[in-house]
Amino acid sequence: MRANRLVLGVSAVLAVVPVLFLVSLSLRGVDDIQHGGWLPARVRWDNWPSAFDTVPLARMLTNSWLIALGATVLTALIATPTAYFTARAGRSGQRLYSVLLAAYCAPPVVAVLPLYFLLKSVGLTNSVVGLALVNGLANVPVAVWLLDGFVRRVPKDLEEAAWVDGATTTGAMVRIVLPLVVPGLVAASLVCFFLAYNEFLFAVSFSQSPASQALTVGLSLFQGDRTVQFGQQAAASLVAIVPVYVLAVAAQRLLIGGLSQGAVK
Structure with missing residues (x-):
């Protein structure tokens, strides 16, 4: 003890x-x-008011939360049925699972140029929506990896009973499997939220307008050619991390409990 x-x-x-x-x-x-x-x-x-004068911290903080929330919702909508497929579709599901994890292992920088031109073609550069879209898709492999174990723990007998009663595969997934994997979905959503909130490479590559830039980009703007405003940067960093710390503390039981349940076979 x-x-x-x-x-x-x-x-x-x-x-x-x-x-x-x-x-x-x-x-x-x-x-x-x-x-x-x-x-x-x-x-x-004076570092605190100066930090807000140097960069639009309030706007960037709002952008970061909007990007992270939008990305998390998109990730959850895609990853939930995908994890169901990887857990239930046999070899096809295993192949998809392997492809997703292999894609996530590639360095993100290799995707910057293709994604930039794709976003530019649909007018989503310098856009909170574009950053939420990119981050949401990029975090799908992580969410699938976390949710796959939860789906596998749900007995197939429950789904088979629903099929006998006339439910479709989609209906069984929504009515039977989804309620049972809610703890895992919450935990995976929190992890993906933190990943999207802290992301820097896509944020700095796809947005050059202060109106759509994330706070991670704002923190880098305190570094000048010859000097770094360490005090202002520290103040801005605290503005960035305090809300996330509060969220992490408030949701720690959901996060730890959900991940622990997924780890138990």
Whole structure:
């Protein structure tokens, strides 16, 4: 018991210390930061309003949430029937499962140019909708990988009984399988939300307009040619991570419980 508490305590400290250090950086000037140390020699509150003046943080934060939410909904809509197919379709399902995981293992940079021209052809560059679409499709393999185990845990006898009663394959999936995999769907959706929220490569490649840029791009704008506004960047980073931290803490039981259920055979 004591060993478990010690491990949890160390883990908590390791998780909290970087955030506290960000708080310290957000209250320090550039010279103070470059001189090192953990605490500010003189507290500077002006980094916070200056961060909002340097880049449109509020707009970018809103964009990040809209992109992540839209991407998560799209991922869930595609991944749920796909995971059902990979779990129930025998060899065909296994082939699709392998193809999805293999595609996800490829470096995302190889898809930037093709995706850019595809989005440009339909007028979705510099668009929150375009970024949500790209992120939603990119996270489908992750969601399928997480949901496949949940679907396999649902007894086929339940579906067969529904078929005997006249239900179609789609009807059995929606009425029988889907309610039983809700914990896994919630956990997979949370994971995909965090992935879409933190994504940078697509965000910086497909959007050059501040009106549609994500907050991950905004954080990179504090780096100038000769100096980096570390204090402002730290303040902006806290603006970015605090809402997600709150969501993660509020949904931790759903996330951990869902992933744990999927891991049990």
